[in-house]
Amino acid sequence: MLLHLGVVALIFWFGLQLGLAAPASGLAALVFGVHPMHVESVAWVTERKDVLYAFFYMGALVSYCRYLEFSKTAHASQGQKFPGYLILTMVLGVVSMLAKPMALSLPLILFLLDWFYGRKFSRSSVIEKIPLIIAIAAITWLSYASHVRVPGKNIVEIPLIWAWTFTFYLRQFLFPLNLMPLYRLPQPIAFTYFEYFLSAAVLCLVILSIVRLRQYRWFIFAVAFYFFSIFFLLRFDEAKDVNIVADRFMYLPSLGFCLLAGYGVQQVWHRPLPKAAMGVLSIVLFILATFFLKTNEQCRIWKNSVSLWRHQLDIYPKEVIALNNLAIAIQEEGKFKAAEETYKTIVKMRSEGFSGGLAETALKDQAYVEEVIRFYQKAVEADPGFVEARYNLGKLYDDLGDLPKAVEHYRNALMIDNRFKDAHISLGDVYRRAGDAPRAVFAYAQAIKLNPEDEDVLFNVVSVFNEAIKKDPKNKLYVQARGIVLDDYTRWINGQPPRATAFFNLGYLYAEMGDFPRAVSAYQMALDISPKHGKALYNLGNIYKEQGRLVDALTLYKKVSEVDPRNSDAYLNMGSIYLKRGNRREAKESFQKAAKVDPENAKAYFNLGVLEESAGNLQKAIDLYRESIAKDPNNRVAYYNLGNSYAKLMQNTEAINSYLNAVKVDTNYMDAWVNLSILSFKEEDYANAVKYCDEAILLGYKAPQEYLNALAPYRL
Secondary structure, X not given: OHHHHHHHHHHHHHHHHOOOOHHHHHHXXXXXXXXXXXXXXXXXXXXXXXXXXXXXXXXXXXXHHHHHHHHOOHHHHOOOOOHHHHHHHHHHHHHHHHHOHHHHHHHHHHHHHHHHOOOOOOHHHXXXXXXXXXXXXXXXXXXXXXXXXXXXXXXXXXXXXXXXHHHHXXXXXXXXXXXXXXXXXXXXXXXXOHHHHHHHHHHHHHHHHHHHOOOOHHHHHHXXXXXXXXXXXXXXXXXXXXXXXXXXXXXXXXXXXXXXXXXXXXXXXXXXXXXXXXXXXXXXXXXHHHHHHHHHHHHHHOOOHHXXXXXXXXXXXXOHHHHHHHHHHHHHOHHHHHHHHHHHHHHHHHXXXXXXXXXXXXXXXXXXXXXXXXXXXXXXXXXXOOHHHHHHHHHHHHHHOXXXXXXXXXXXXXXXXXXXXXXXXXXXHHHHHOOOHHHHHHHHHHHHHHOOOOHHHHHHHHHHHHHHHHHOOOOHHHHHHHHHHHHHHHHHHHOOOOOHHHHHHHHHHHHHHOOHHHHHHHHHHHHHHOOXXXXXXXXXXXXXXXXXXXXXXXXXXXXXXXXXXXXXXXXXXXXXXXXXXXXXXXXXHHHHXXXXXXXXXXXXXXXXXXXXXXXXXXXXXXXXXXXXXXXXXXXXXHHHHHHHHHHHOOOHHHHHHHHHHHHHHOOOOHHHHHXXXXXXXXXXXXXXXXXXXXXXXXXXXXXXXXXXXXXXXXXX
16 A cells, blocks of 8 residues: 555656646556456455555656656756766666566656657667667567467457557556456457457557647557557457456556546646636546545455455456455364365264254354355356366365365366366375275375376375375375385486475485485585575474474574574574573563564463473463463463462462363373362362362372372262
C-alpha cells in the first residue's frame, strides 16, 4: 500500500511536470489511486513487484522530465550539460527492470516524452539512451528470454487474438465491472464471433481517432503511453495457461488515460460554461464514487483465497482452475481439519451400523467436507483431462481414510499423466499404510523409473522407506528397496557438479537411517563446498551432541549463530551444552538469545524457567513457565514445573490446577498424578487424594506404605 501511495504521489508530480494544473494532476493521481483494476496489483502480495517496478519507473519518468526541462534553459543552450538527472533516470530504469520485466518499455516512453516536450528526434537523443537500452536488453536476455513467444501458426487467429487483448484492457479500464483473477480467450476464435468482431471494430475506431485527433497531443500521448507500455504483453497466440490477460498488466499502462482524464476536466473547467463545468464535476464525482465502492468490493474479494475463488465461480461456475483452487483453499483453513476428523468419525460410525441422528455441528462439518469433494468433482467433470483435480481428489479421500477411492483417483490421474511423480508416490503411500509392501515398492519404483533424473523423487522415496522401516524394521523388501534407491541417489549426486544441498540431503537421509558415520561424511562434504551452509552445520552439531562430543558440537552451533543469527534452535542447543558443563551464566545468555531471535520459541522460555527455578527465583520461574505455555499449550513438563514452583510457594490451588493441566495433556504423566494426590491430601481433599494416587499406582507408582495407610480411612 505504501508503494502504491508512492506511485500515486509520483504521478501527481509527473502531471505537474507535463503542464497540468495542481487540481487536474491531483484528479489524475486520484483516478489512478482508486481505480478498481489496480486492486490485484496492490492487494495480492505476489504482485508487489507491480507497485515496486512502477515506483522506480515513475521516478525515472519524473527524473527524465527534469532533465528535459533543464535542457531547455538558457544555460543548456550555452553548451552546459545537466547529466545528473539523465544518470538518475538510467539508474532508476535499471532498478525498475530488475523489479519486473514490464519496465522493458521505458526507452519507448522516454522517446514519447521527447516528442511531448517538442524535442526533435536526433542522433544525440538516441545515443543518450543507449546505455539504458543495453542494460535493459541484457536483463531481458538473462531473465526473460525463455518467456519470449513466437507468433502462432494460425494466420487467421493471430490478428484476432491481438486485437482482442488490445481492446480487453481498454474495456476493463473504462468499464471495470467484472474483475477476476482468471480470464480465458473467448471461443471460438473467429471473426464472426461477437467479441472478436467488436474488438476489431474498436481497434479500427482507435486508429481512426488517432488519425482524426492527431493534433491533440494529450490524446496521442495517452494512447501512445498505453500502447508502448503494454505492447510486449499483447498476445497473438492461444496460450496453454489462462493468464493470457490479467488486470495487473494494466497497472502502469493506464497512466496515460488517467492523465488524459485530468487534462479533459481541466479544459472544461476553464471554459466560460458554468453549467457544463458543474455537469462535468458531477460526472467526475459519480465516477470516483463508483470507483471507490468497486475498489472496496474488490479488496474484500482479494481478502483471502476462498473469497477470491468463490467470486470467480460466481461469474464462471465451470472454471476448472477456480474449482480446484477453491477446494485447496478451503482445505487449508484451520477449521477444515476439525471438520475432516468429524467426517471420518461419521463414516466409521455408519460403517459399524450406527443409524442414529447426528448433532447439528456434525452435519455441518459433514456438509463442509462434502462441499470440497463436489468442487473437485465439478472440476473433473468440466475438464476430464485436468490431472491436478483428479490427484487432489485422491489426496482428499486418502486423508479421509477412504483408501479404495484414493487409489481409484490416483490411478485416474496416472492414466492422464503417467509421469506424475506425486501420484505414484502417493499411491505407494496408500499401499504402504495398507500393509501391501510389494505394491508400495512397485509404485515407488515407477516414480523413479519415469523420473530417473529428478532429485526430489529419489530423496522422497528414500525418506518414505526410512519411515516404513522404522515402523517395520524386519521388512526385508523395504530394506532392500531402500538400498537400491539410495545407491541410485548417491550415483546421481556423484554424476552432478558438486552441490552442497545435494550432500546435505544425503547426510539427512543417512542420519534418519541411524548411519551417523556416513551422515557426518556427507555433511562434511556439503561444508567443504559451502562452509557457511547453516543447516549442515546445525545437523552435524546435533550428531556430535548426541555422540557426546560437546566441544565440537558447541563450535558448530557458534558457527551456525554467525551465518544464521535467526536460528534460535542453535542457541537452545548451545545453552543446553553450557548447562551440562556447569556454565549457568552462558547457558542463560544463550536461552535469552533464543527467545530474542524467536519470541515464539516456547523451549527458550521453558529453559529459562528451569534456570530461575533452580536458582530459587520462583516468581520469575512462574512467569517464564506461563510464557512458555502460552507459546506451546501442549507442553506437559511446563505445566508440571509450573505446579512445582507454585507448590514451593505454598500456592497449592494454583499448583493443583497446573498439575491438572499436565495430566490433561498426558493422562499417563505419573509424576503429576503423584503430586496431585499429595497436594490434595494437604488441602484435606481426601477423595481426590485417593483418586489421584490410584491413577499414579496404575501407571507404576510405588506409593510408600505410610502414605497408603494415611489414605486408607478415606477409601470407600
